[in-house]
Amino acid sequence: MKKKLWSLLTVILVALVTVSLSACGSKSKKANLRGGNLSGEISISGAFALYPLVVKWADDFRKLHPDVKIDISAGGAGKGITDALSNAVDLGMVSRELDPSEISHGAVGFTVAKDAVVPTINVKNPVLKDLLTKGATRQVFAGIWITGKLKTWGQVAKDANSTPIAVYTRSDACGAAGTWAKYLGKKQEDLKGVGVFGDPGVAQAVQKNKNGIGLNNLSYAYDGKSGKLNPGLSILPIDINGNGKIDPDERFYDTKSKLVKAIADGKYPSPPARDLYLVSKDVPTNPVVIAFLKYVLTEGQKENLSQGYIGISQKKLEASLKKLK
DSSP states (O other): OHHHHHHHHHHHHHHHHHHHHHHHHHHHHHHHHHTTOOOEEEEEEEOTTTHHHHHHHHHHHHHHOTTEEEEEEEOOHHHHHHHHHTTSSSEEEEOSOOOHHHHHTTEEEEEEEEEEEEEEEETTOTTHHHHHHHOBOHHHHHHHHTSOOOOBHHHHHTSSOOOBOEEEEESSOOHHHHHHHHHTTSOGGGOOSEEESSHHHHHHHHHHOTTEEEEEEHHHHBOTTTOBBOTTEEEOOBOTTOSSSOOGGGOOOSBHHHHHHHHHTTOSOTTTEEEEEEEEESSOOOHHHHHHHHHHHTGGGGHHHHTTOBOOOHHHHHHHHHHTO
């Protein structure tokens, strides 16, 4: 009887030790993921729109994993998708929907954030007061960028002002111009105006020309710290309902936080509001890249709002995470 009891106790003891070791192993594995044991390199290029947020994510990820090196460069969404598909980088930053041809060549998109493109004008615009009161409809914007029929600021403000409009667009293949063109029912190559490279370039061109109008992502229209419009810039409000004036529920451009809320609430049209993507050639197999994407799609999402972006729905996040499994 004693022998049988001793055998039973031995079995129980072994079982308890096994459970204990298994629990320790599980805890250790979790600690390793956040404890800096990951090492390697990640290369990322592409959209100016996503660049500030990806820099923030990378900084936070490196705090968890100091042995991971992340190289990030902005050059437009076109460069991001080209670099990703040619395996020049691990991830491309893309600020537009993927084309079917890109998907057929292996592009895999992970939806990570949302923002918008806005029409920027100079604060010394000759009819600024009327523009801020009346705004402009999609048809007016098409008259400026697509047909070119609207050539003076008086035609936009519906007065006699004969000051010519200085129209700017992007010279590089980019999501901002593509998204703005899509809002107008066209493609980037259909946009008229002086081509300027990069988001910062367009903002600077409008800042220097009181008659200028351009298109910018939120991060380049507004100051990242204060949330106010960058010096020299204003936004030409969109008259969404076409009634010839900017109603109270269409007035949300004073600060970045107001516009971000309007985008999140669906008050600002989409496009020019749009999803932002990190794109890879095929599903990533590099453990470091996978870990970074999982971080972005989970913990990293808390940075979206603080950095002036809009979070992605849980459904879209789960769909992106599922691609990594």
